[in-house]
Amino acid sequence: MNDESDASPLTGDDLATWAALATVLEWLPPALDAGLARDVDLTHFEYGILYALATSPERTLRMSVLAGYANSSLSRLSRAATRLEGRGWISRTRDPADGRSTLALLTAQGLEVFERATPLHERNVRALVLDPLTSAQKQQLRAISERIQRAIRENGGWAPR
Protein backbone atom coordinates (compact mmCIF):
# COMPACT_ATOMS: atom_id res chain seq x y z
CA MET A 1 0.00 0.00 0.00
CA ASN A 2 2.99 2.30 0.28
CA ASP A 3 4.32 3.70 -2.94
CA GLU A 4 6.29 6.17 -4.97
CA SER A 5 7.23 9.65 -3.86
CA ASP A 6 5.94 12.03 -6.49
CA ALA A 7 4.92 15.56 -5.70
CA SER A 8 3.02 14.79 -2.54
CA PRO A 9 1.37 11.40 -2.49
CA LEU A 10 -0.44 10.38 0.62
CA THR A 11 1.48 7.61 2.30
CA GLY A 12 1.92 5.70 5.47
CA ASP A 13 0.06 6.93 8.50
CA ASP A 14 -1.58 9.80 6.70
CA LEU A 15 -2.97 7.49 4.10
CA ALA A 16 -4.20 5.08 6.73
CA THR A 17 -5.90 7.87 8.63
CA TRP A 18 -7.56 9.17 5.53
CA ALA A 19 -8.65 5.73 4.38
CA ALA A 20 -10.17 4.98 7.75
CA LEU A 21 -12.07 8.24 7.81
CA ALA A 22 -13.20 7.88 4.21
CA THR A 23 -14.78 4.55 4.98
CA VAL A 24 -16.64 6.01 7.93
CA LEU A 25 -17.87 8.87 5.76
CA GLU A 26 -19.20 6.31 3.34
CA TRP A 27 -20.72 3.83 5.77
CA LEU A 28 -21.92 5.70 8.80
CA PRO A 29 -24.68 7.81 7.25
CA PRO A 30 -26.47 4.88 5.62
CA ALA A 31 -25.95 2.81 8.76
CA LEU A 32 -27.58 5.52 10.82
CA ASP A 33 -30.39 5.88 8.33
CA ALA A 34 -31.05 2.18 8.24
CA GLY A 35 -32.55 1.95 11.70
CA LEU A 36 -34.82 4.95 11.36
CA ALA A 37 -35.89 4.02 7.88
CA ARG A 38 -36.83 0.54 8.98
CA ASP A 39 -38.73 1.40 12.14
CA VAL A 40 -40.28 4.75 11.41
CA ASP A 41 -40.26 5.90 7.81
CA LEU A 42 -37.78 8.68 8.23
CA THR A 43 -34.32 9.59 7.06
CA HIS A 44 -31.77 11.04 9.37
CA PHE A 45 -32.18 14.36 7.60
CA GLU A 46 -35.93 14.36 8.08
CA TYR A 47 -35.47 13.45 11.70
CA GLY A 48 -33.28 16.51 12.06
CA ILE A 49 -36.11 18.67 10.78
CA LEU A 50 -38.58 17.21 13.25
CA TYR A 51 -36.01 17.60 16.01
CA ALA A 52 -35.48 21.27 15.24
CA LEU A 53 -39.20 21.94 15.18
CA ALA A 54 -39.93 19.90 18.30
CA THR A 55 -37.38 21.82 20.31
CA SER A 56 -38.55 25.22 19.14
CA PRO A 57 -41.04 27.51 20.86
CA GLU A 58 -44.50 26.96 19.38
CA ARG A 59 -42.97 24.06 17.44
CA THR A 60 -42.69 26.56 14.63
CA LEU A 61 -39.82 27.88 12.58
CA ARG A 62 -39.37 29.91 9.43
CA MET A 63 -38.16 27.75 6.59
CA SER A 64 -34.95 29.68 6.20
CA VAL A 65 -34.14 29.36 9.90
CA LEU A 66 -34.99 25.69 9.82
CA ALA A 67 -32.68 25.28 6.85
CA GLY A 68 -29.88 26.67 8.95
CA TYR A 69 -30.55 24.28 11.80
CA ALA A 70 -30.76 21.34 9.44
CA ASN A 71 -27.55 22.21 7.58
CA SER A 72 -29.65 22.29 4.48
CA SER A 73 -30.17 24.31 1.36
CA LEU A 74 -33.58 25.90 1.14
CA SER A 75 -34.33 23.81 -1.89
CA ARG A 76 -33.58 20.55 -0.18
CA LEU A 77 -35.59 21.60 2.83
CA SER A 78 -38.50 22.66 0.69
CA ARG A 79 -38.69 19.23 -0.90
CA ALA A 80 -38.36 17.45 2.42
CA ALA A 81 -41.08 19.69 3.83
CA THR A 82 -43.34 18.71 0.96
CA ARG A 83 -42.87 15.06 1.86
CA LEU A 84 -43.38 15.60 5.58
CA GLU A 85 -46.43 17.74 4.94
CA GLY A 86 -47.82 15.02 2.71
CA ARG A 87 -47.64 12.64 5.65
CA GLY A 88 -49.31 15.14 7.90
CA TRP A 89 -46.30 15.56 10.16
CA ILE A 90 -45.73 19.25 9.56
CA SER A 91 -47.81 22.03 8.04
CA ARG A 92 -46.73 25.19 6.30
CA THR A 93 -48.42 28.56 6.42
CA ARG A 94 -47.51 31.94 5.10
CA ASP A 95 -46.06 34.22 7.73
CA PRO A 96 -48.64 36.95 8.41
CA ALA A 97 -45.86 39.31 9.51
CA ASP A 98 -43.84 38.87 6.33
CA GLY A 99 -45.58 37.43 3.33
CA ARG A 100 -42.36 36.15 1.82
CA SER A 101 -41.68 33.81 4.70
CA THR A 102 -43.21 30.43 5.35
CA LEU A 103 -43.71 29.07 8.83
CA ALA A 104 -43.29 25.36 9.34
CA LEU A 105 -45.20 23.84 12.24
CA LEU A 106 -44.83 20.39 13.74
CA THR A 107 -48.28 18.81 13.96
CA ALA A 108 -49.47 16.62 16.82
CA GLN A 109 -49.02 13.63 14.59
CA GLY A 110 -45.53 14.81 13.72
CA LEU A 111 -44.67 15.20 17.35
CA GLU A 112 -45.82 11.69 18.01
CA VAL A 113 -43.60 10.36 15.25
CA PHE A 114 -40.70 12.38 16.57
CA GLU A 115 -41.17 10.93 20.03
CA ARG A 116 -41.28 7.46 18.65
CA ALA A 117 -38.22 8.04 16.51
CA THR A 118 -36.06 9.67 19.14
CA PRO A 119 -35.14 6.63 21.23
CA LEU A 120 -34.43 4.66 18.09
CA HIS A 121 -32.19 7.35 16.75
CA GLU A 122 -30.34 7.72 20.00
CA ARG A 123 -29.90 4.02 20.32
CA ASN A 124 -28.32 4.07 16.87
CA VAL A 125 -25.99 6.91 17.66
CA ARG A 126 -24.92 5.25 20.85
CA ALA A 127 -24.46 1.83 19.33
CA LEU A 128 -22.49 3.01 16.33
CA VAL A 129 -20.56 5.96 17.67
CA LEU A 130 -20.65 6.73 21.36
CA ASP A 131 -20.63 3.40 23.11
CA PRO A 132 -17.71 1.90 21.21
CA LEU A 133 -15.50 4.83 22.14
CA THR A 134 -13.84 5.60 25.43
CA SER A 135 -14.56 8.89 27.14
CA ALA A 136 -11.18 10.11 26.04
CA GLN A 137 -11.90 9.17 22.45
CA LYS A 138 -15.22 10.97 22.53
CA GLN A 139 -13.46 14.10 23.66
CA GLN A 140 -10.89 13.63 20.93
CA LEU A 141 -13.54 13.08 18.30
CA ARG A 142 -15.31 16.24 19.26
CA ALA A 143 -12.15 18.31 19.10
CA ILE A 144 -11.15 16.76 15.80
CA SER A 145 -14.58 17.28 14.29
CA GLU A 146 -14.66 20.88 15.35
CA ARG A 147 -11.23 21.45 13.92
CA ILE A 148 -12.25 19.94 10.59
CA GLN A 149 -15.38 22.05 10.50
CA ARG A 150 -13.25 25.10 10.92
CA ALA A 151 -10.96 24.00 8.12
CA ILE A 152 -13.95 23.56 5.84
CA ARG A 153 -15.25 27.00 6.68
CA GLU A 154 -11.86 28.53 6.08
CA ASN A 155 -11.19 26.73 2.81
CA GLY A 156 -13.68 28.28 0.47
CA GLY A 157 -16.12 27.30 3.20
CA TRP A 158 -18.75 25.01 1.88
CA ALA A 159 -22.17 26.00 3.18
CA PRO A 160 -25.57 25.01 1.92
CA ARG A 161 -27.54 27.70 0.15
Next chain:
Amino acid sequence: MNDESDASPLTGDDLATWAALATVLEWLPPALDAGLARDVDLTHFEYGILYALATSPERTLRMSVLAGYANSSLSRLSRAATRLEGRGWISRTRDPADGRSTLALLTAQGLEVFERATPLHERNVRALVLDPLTSAQKQQLRAISERIQRAIRENGGWAPR
Protein backbone atom coordinates in the same frame (compact mmCIF):
# COMPACT_ATOMS: atom_id res chain seq x y z
CA MET B 1 -17.14 2.49 28.55
CA ASN B 2 -19.81 5.03 29.16
CA ASP B 3 -21.38 7.34 31.65
CA GLU B 4 -24.80 8.56 30.61
CA SER B 5 -27.64 6.11 31.06
CA ASP B 6 -28.65 4.14 28.04
CA ALA B 7 -32.31 5.03 27.67
CA SER B 8 -32.12 8.76 28.17
CA PRO B 9 -31.75 11.54 25.69
CA LEU B 10 -28.36 12.56 24.47
CA THR B 11 -27.04 15.35 26.60
CA GLY B 12 -23.94 17.21 27.53
CA ASP B 13 -20.66 15.99 26.18
CA ASP B 14 -22.19 13.10 24.28
CA LEU B 15 -24.57 15.40 22.49
CA ALA B 16 -21.78 17.82 21.67
CA THR B 17 -19.63 15.01 20.31
CA TRP B 18 -22.44 13.70 18.19
CA ALA B 19 -23.43 17.13 16.90
CA ALA B 20 -19.86 17.89 15.93
CA LEU B 21 -19.49 14.61 14.08
CA ALA B 22 -22.87 14.94 12.40
CA THR B 23 -21.90 18.27 10.94
CA VAL B 24 -18.68 16.84 9.58
CA LEU B 25 -20.62 13.96 8.07
CA GLU B 26 -22.82 16.47 6.32
CA TRP B 27 -20.21 18.97 5.19
CA LEU B 28 -17.00 17.12 4.51
CA PRO B 29 -18.08 14.98 1.56
CA PRO B 30 -19.42 17.88 -0.50
CA ALA B 31 -16.42 19.98 0.48
CA LEU B 32 -14.11 17.26 -0.77
CA ASP B 33 -16.11 16.83 -3.94
CA ALA B 34 -16.14 20.52 -4.68
CA GLY B 35 -12.50 20.79 -5.62
CA LEU B 36 -12.42 17.74 -7.84
CA ALA B 37 -15.70 18.57 -9.48
CA ARG B 38 -14.53 22.05 -10.31
CA ASP B 39 -11.10 21.23 -11.67
CA VAL B 40 -11.50 17.82 -13.22
CA ASP B 41 -15.04 16.58 -13.78
CA LEU B 42 -14.96 13.87 -11.18
CA THR B 43 -16.65 13.02 -7.93
CA HIS B 44 -14.74 11.70 -5.00
CA PHE B 45 -16.36 8.34 -5.58
CA GLU B 46 -15.27 8.25 -9.21
CA TYR B 47 -11.79 9.27 -8.20
CA GLY B 48 -11.72 6.28 -5.88
CA ILE B 49 -12.47 4.02 -8.80
CA LEU B 50 -9.66 5.48 -10.88
CA TYR B 51 -7.34 5.23 -7.90
CA ALA B 52 -8.10 1.57 -7.36
CA LEU B 53 -7.54 0.79 -11.01
CA ALA B 54 -4.40 2.90 -11.30
CA THR B 55 -2.77 1.13 -8.40
CA SER B 56 -3.66 -2.36 -9.62
CA PRO B 57 -1.49 -4.66 -11.71
CA GLU B 58 -2.39 -4.25 -15.38
CA ARG B 59 -4.64 -1.37 -14.28
CA THR B 60 -7.39 -3.92 -14.36
CA LEU B 61 -9.84 -5.22 -11.81
CA ARG B 62 -12.95 -7.34 -11.80
CA MET B 63 -16.00 -5.23 -11.15
CA SER B 64 -16.86 -7.07 -7.96
CA VAL B 65 -13.35 -6.61 -6.58
CA LEU B 66 -13.41 -2.98 -7.58
CA ALA B 67 -16.73 -2.58 -5.81
CA GLY B 68 -15.09 -3.85 -2.66
CA TYR B 69 -12.23 -1.38 -2.96
CA ALA B 70 -14.60 1.47 -3.67
CA ASN B 71 -16.94 0.61 -0.78
CA SER B 72 -19.67 0.41 -3.33
CA SER B 73 -22.60 -1.72 -4.29
CA LEU B 74 -22.18 -3.42 -7.62
CA SER B 75 -25.11 -1.49 -8.96
CA ARG B 76 -23.66 1.86 -8.06
CA LEU B 77 -20.32 0.86 -9.49
CA SER B 78 -21.90 -0.35 -12.67
CA ARG B 79 -23.55 3.01 -13.27
CA ALA B 80 -20.38 4.91 -12.43
CA ALA B 81 -18.47 2.64 -14.79
CA THR B 82 -20.94 3.45 -17.53
CA ARG B 83 -20.26 7.14 -17.03
CA LEU B 84 -16.48 6.71 -16.93
CA GLU B 85 -16.57 4.47 -19.95
CA GLY B 86 -18.62 7.08 -21.78
CA ARG B 87 -15.81 9.54 -21.21
CA GLY B 88 -13.24 7.06 -22.40
CA TRP B 89 -11.50 6.81 -19.05
CA ILE B 90 -12.08 3.13 -18.48
CA SER B 91 -13.15 0.23 -20.64
CA ARG B 92 -14.96 -2.97 -19.75
CA THR B 93 -14.48 -6.39 -21.23
CA ARG B 94 -15.84 -9.78 -20.42
CA ASP B 95 -13.41 -11.89 -18.46
CA PRO B 96 -12.22 -14.68 -20.75
CA ALA B 97 -11.53 -16.89 -17.76
CA ASP B 98 -15.02 -16.51 -16.32
CA GLY B 99 -17.71 -15.20 -18.57
CA ARG B 100 -19.79 -13.89 -15.70
CA SER B 101 -17.14 -11.43 -14.66
CA THR B 102 -16.34 -8.09 -16.19
CA LEU B 103 -12.86 -6.65 -16.19
CA ALA B 104 -12.53 -2.91 -15.85
CA LEU B 105 -9.40 -1.37 -17.32
CA LEU B 106 -8.08 2.12 -16.86
CA THR B 107 -7.35 3.62 -20.28
CA ALA B 108 -4.39 5.85 -21.07
CA GLN B 109 -6.74 8.78 -21.08
CA GLY B 110 -8.13 7.69 -17.75
CA LEU B 111 -4.67 7.42 -16.31
CA GLU B 112 -3.94 10.91 -17.45
CA VAL B 113 -7.05 12.23 -15.75
CA PHE B 114 -6.15 10.32 -12.62
CA GLU B 115 -2.71 11.85 -12.56
CA ARG B 116 -4.14 15.28 -13.02
CA ALA B 117 -6.73 14.71 -10.30
CA THR B 118 -4.44 13.19 -7.71
CA PRO B 119 -2.59 16.28 -6.56
CA LEU B 120 -5.86 18.18 -6.38
CA HIS B 121 -7.47 15.49 -4.34
CA GLU B 122 -4.54 15.21 -2.00
CA ARG B 123 -4.38 18.91 -1.58
CA ASN B 124 -8.03 18.79 -0.56
CA VAL B 125 -7.58 15.98 1.89
CA ARG B 126 -4.61 17.67 3.45
CA ALA B 127 -6.23 21.07 3.64
CA LEU B 128 -9.49 19.86 5.11
CA VAL B 129 -8.43 16.92 7.24
CA LEU B 130 -4.77 16.17 7.73
CA ASP B 131 -3.06 19.53 8.01
CA PRO B 132 -5.41 21.01 10.59
CA LEU B 133 -4.80 18.06 12.91
CA THR B 134 -1.80 17.31 15.08
CA SER B 135 0.02 14.02 14.64
CA ALA B 136 -1.59 12.79 17.81
CA GLN B 137 -5.03 13.72 16.54
CA LYS B 138 -4.43 11.93 13.27
CA GLN B 139 -3.57 8.79 15.19
CA GLN B 140 -6.66 9.25 17.31
CA LEU B 141 -8.85 9.81 14.29
CA ARG B 142 -7.60 6.65 12.72
CA ALA B 143 -8.25 4.58 15.83
CA ILE B 144 -11.68 6.12 16.31
CA SER B 145 -12.63 5.58 12.68
CA GLU B 146 -11.56 1.99 12.80
CA ARG B 147 -13.50 1.43 15.97
CA ILE B 148 -16.65 2.93 14.45
CA GLN B 149 -16.22 0.79 11.36
CA ARG B 150 -16.14 -2.24 13.56
CA ALA B 151 -19.26 -1.14 15.39
CA ILE B 152 -21.07 -0.73 12.09
CA ARG B 153 -20.02 -4.17 10.97
CA GLU B 154 -21.12 -5.70 14.24
CA ASN B 155 -24.45 -3.90 14.44
CA GLY B 156 -26.46 -5.48 11.69
CA GLY B 157 -23.38 -4.52 9.73
CA TRP B 158 -24.24 -2.24 6.91
CA ALA B 159 -22.24 -3.18 3.88
CA PRO B 160 -22.85 -2.29 0.27
CA ARG B 161 -24.32 -5.02 -1.84
Next chain:
DNA sequence: CCTCTTTAGTTGCTCAGTCAAGTTAATTCA
Protein backbone atom coordinates in the same frame (compact mmCIF):
# COMPACT_ATOMS: atom_id res chain seq x y z
C1' DC C 1 -45.74 56.50 -5.64
C1' DC C 2 -43.71 53.76 -9.02
C1' DT C 3 -39.78 51.37 -10.50
C1' DC C 4 -35.56 48.48 -9.18
C1' DT C 5 -33.57 45.35 -6.25
C1' DT C 6 -33.41 42.00 -2.70
C1' DT C 7 -35.35 38.26 0.04
C1' DA C 8 -37.86 33.80 0.70
C1' DG C 9 -39.43 29.95 -1.16
C1' DT C 10 -40.86 26.69 -4.79
C1' DT C 11 -40.23 24.00 -8.94
C1' DG C 12 -38.48 22.01 -13.65
C1' DC C 13 -34.74 19.57 -15.27
C1' DT C 14 -31.24 16.36 -14.71
C1' DC C 15 -28.36 13.17 -12.45
C1' DA C 16 -26.69 9.81 -9.02
C1' DG C 17 -28.09 6.02 -6.14
C1' DT C 18 -31.25 2.21 -4.37
C1' DC C 19 -33.95 -1.89 -4.82
C1' DA C 20 -35.69 -5.41 -7.37
C1' DA C 21 -36.01 -7.86 -11.50
C1' DG C 22 -33.62 -9.57 -15.59
C1' DT C 23 -29.64 -11.76 -18.21
C1' DT C 24 -25.94 -14.69 -19.03
C1' DA C 25 -22.47 -17.78 -17.46
C1' DA C 26 -20.67 -21.15 -14.28
C1' DT C 27 -21.67 -24.91 -10.85
C1' DT C 28 -23.90 -28.46 -8.48
C1' DC C 29 -25.87 -32.77 -8.03
C1' DA C 30 -29.44 -36.12 -8.98
Next chain:
DNA sequence: TGAATTAACTTGACTGAGCAACTAAAGAGG
Protein backbone atom coordinates in the same frame (compact mmCIF):
# COMPACT_ATOMS: atom_id res chain seq x y z
C1' DT D 1 -25.93 -35.07 -18.74
C1' DG D 2 -29.23 -31.89 -17.90
C1' DA D 3 -32.27 -29.26 -14.69
C1' DA D 4 -31.89 -26.26 -10.81
C1' DT D 5 -29.10 -23.06 -8.35
C1' DT D 6 -25.79 -19.60 -7.69
C1' DA D 7 -22.74 -15.83 -9.21
C1' DA D 8 -21.71 -11.54 -11.58
C1' DC D 9 -23.19 -8.11 -13.37
C1' DT D 10 -26.80 -4.77 -15.79
C1' DT D 11 -30.97 -2.25 -16.12
C1' DG D 12 -35.73 -0.25 -15.25
C1' DA D 13 -38.53 2.25 -12.13
C1' DC D 14 -38.36 5.44 -8.57
C1' DT D 15 -36.57 8.77 -5.08
C1' DG D 16 -33.79 12.55 -3.29
C1' DA D 17 -30.78 16.37 -4.08
C1' DG D 18 -28.52 20.18 -6.77
C1' DC D 19 -28.72 24.10 -9.82
C1' DA D 20 -30.94 27.51 -12.00
C1' DA D 21 -35.03 29.70 -13.37
C1' DC D 22 -39.31 31.52 -11.58
C1' DT D 23 -42.89 33.76 -8.43
C1' DA D 24 -44.32 36.70 -4.92
C1' DA D 25 -43.62 39.91 -1.29
C1' DA D 26 -40.77 43.50 0.96
C1' DG D 27 -37.75 47.31 0.93
C1' DA D 28 -35.09 51.33 -1.40
C1' DG D 29 -34.39 55.34 -4.18
C1' DG D 30 -35.52 58.94 -6.94
